[in-house]
Amino acid sequence: MKPVVIAAALAGLIGLGLFLAPMNRPPVNESSASRTEDPAKRQAKGAYLAQAGNCMGCHTAQDGRPYAGGHILATSIGTFITPNITPDPETGIGQWTEQDFWRALHDGKARDGSPLYPAFPYTDYTKVTREDADAIFAYLQSLPPVSQRNPPSRINFPFNLRPLLYVWRALYFEQGVYRPEAAKNDEWNRGAYLVQGLGHCNACHTARNPLGASQGNVLGGGQLMGSNWYAPSLTSLQEGSASDWPMDDIVQLLTTGLSSRAAATGPMADVVSQSLQYLTPDDARAMATYLKSLPGSAPHSRGTAPELTDEVDRQFRRGGEIYEKYCQDCHGSFGQGAPGVYPALAGNRGVTLASPINAIRSILNGGYAPVTESSPRPYGMPPFAQILPDEDIALVLSYIRNAWGNRGSLVTAVQVDRSRKGAQ
Incomplete structure (x- = not known):
């Protein structure tokens, strides 16, 4: 409507x-x-x-x-x-x-x-x-x-x-101060209070209808208002759910923006730099406890993975060549990355999201891990908007989304062009 x-x-x-x-x-x-x-x-x-x-x-x-x-x-x-x-x-x-x-x-x-x-x-x-x-x-x-x-x-x-x-x-609008759940312990309730209230995580990680109201699963992922970024679902194991993570990895990601399993990029890197890194250890662990406990939602579609036709094989070979020239030195010949420095691309859920919008923006504009007290000068990724044309970015992303065990839909030059122009 x-x-x-x-x-x-x-x-x-x-x-x-x-x-x-x-x-x-x-x-x-x-x-x-x-x-x-x-x-x-x-x-x-x-x-x-x-x-x-x-x-x-x-x-x-x-x-x-x-x-x-x-x-x-x-x-x-x-x-x-x-x-x-x-x-x-x-x-x-x-x-x-x-x-x-x-x-x-x-x-x-x-x-x-x-x-x-x-x-x-x-x-x-x-x-x-x-x-x-x-x-x-x-x-x-x-x-x-x-x-x-x-x-x-x-x-x-x-x-x-x-x-x-x-x-x-x-x-x-449902008005009301957070009410602790009697069946949960104090740590869980503190985490729920921070995530649901003060941290207003729902504002980004939940889809919105045309009137700006949250719709669908709470923390189920959504397009950021006025931004060409997608905030992944925190309940889907195909996206950003941490239900199968060790607690220390969740705390590390929240407070440093970089763990062995994921890296914060785009607007989330700013949230870590400006806010989450300053949480007390108890509050960081409380948030992690609550996030880990979130019930799983139905898996989100990653789009239809392509059949390996001669044309698709040609695209992958060309994408692999671009990867070898521009990406391999940092992210490794097998997409393994460098622990604590450059994120792995193999098995990276951020790479195989149904929408490739975040990956496209990362290649176009580059970016840095959050600036924190423990990492005041983090390693970054240079922008390729002036180096690679839309077609090459689409080819290398299609390759990455389907290499080393990854499976995702192909990326098109039209999608890259839309992101380059800031279209939603």
């Missing part, structure tokens, strides 16, 4: 008066969990939580001042410009109260009570406790104020009609 048709239907619901809520509903949970905590300790706790939630990742523009906003977030319904959340009274949140901040996270409402667009992931942040929300606010209020008035977001018609948000919320 086209978005305009969906929006028209939602507008009809509004016309009937369905789902509408008062603009200034009484705020939830007025009182802070703690008024006696030492302010310095509270701010330090908030700094850690803000980092664990990667708040700076969205609220800092490229080469911009931390938390001053201006980051551009392209989505299917428009382009959002993230706000300034430093304590500047005119352009930031200097006039906000703890209650205002709590309402934004928990209820998805602005300071004036109007509904926020779910590009701000309050659908996940609603699970954050009041105590943690207040600590984050205390930290943000301790930052140096930055006077930076960011341009307004540009929302496409008819999604710029804010009353539609009331219907969206009625259909897709």
